[in-house]
Amino acid sequence: MTCIVGTFSFPIEKKVMMDEFKKIADREGINQSRLLVSIVEEYVKKHSDGNPSFTIDQFQDPGFQAVPAYFSKKEKWINNYKNSNEKDKTKLRMQAMDMLKWFRMVDVNE
Numbered sequence: 001m002t003c004i005v006g007t008f009s010f011p012i013e014k015k016v017m018m019d020e021f022k023k024i025a026d027r028e029g030i031n032q033s034r035l036l037v038s039i040v041e042e043y044v045k046k047h048s049d050g051n052p053s054f055t056i057d058q059f060q061d062p063g064f065q066a067v068p069a070y071f072s073k074k075e076k077w078i079n080n081y082k083n084s085n086e087k088d089k090t091k092l093r094m095q096a097m098d099m100l101k102w103f104r105m106v107d108v109n110e
Contacts, residue, residue, distance in 0.1 A: 003033075065091070 010018055025032045058064045065088060068076045081092055 067092070 025035050068080050
């Protein structure tokens, strides 16, 4: 396997934690670089669809409904729909139908 050597820095106050990371990795027989790469892979997998752009205050608003970004993968939309209550499922279906109507009106008028 071809590897690229990289480096990273951390604040001095995190040295004890990083020493503990090395000790744990050694104890478990895991290469530190491979462990860091697996941690980064997991992070990228969880966050690659975009950066959440909602503030915590918005979730306090009873009228607020977070939905996947418009161009998210189909699976993300399906999962969101499956995990919605009936009222929100209805709102999602109505919004999708309205959008389809808007796009058709634009296409007809062009």
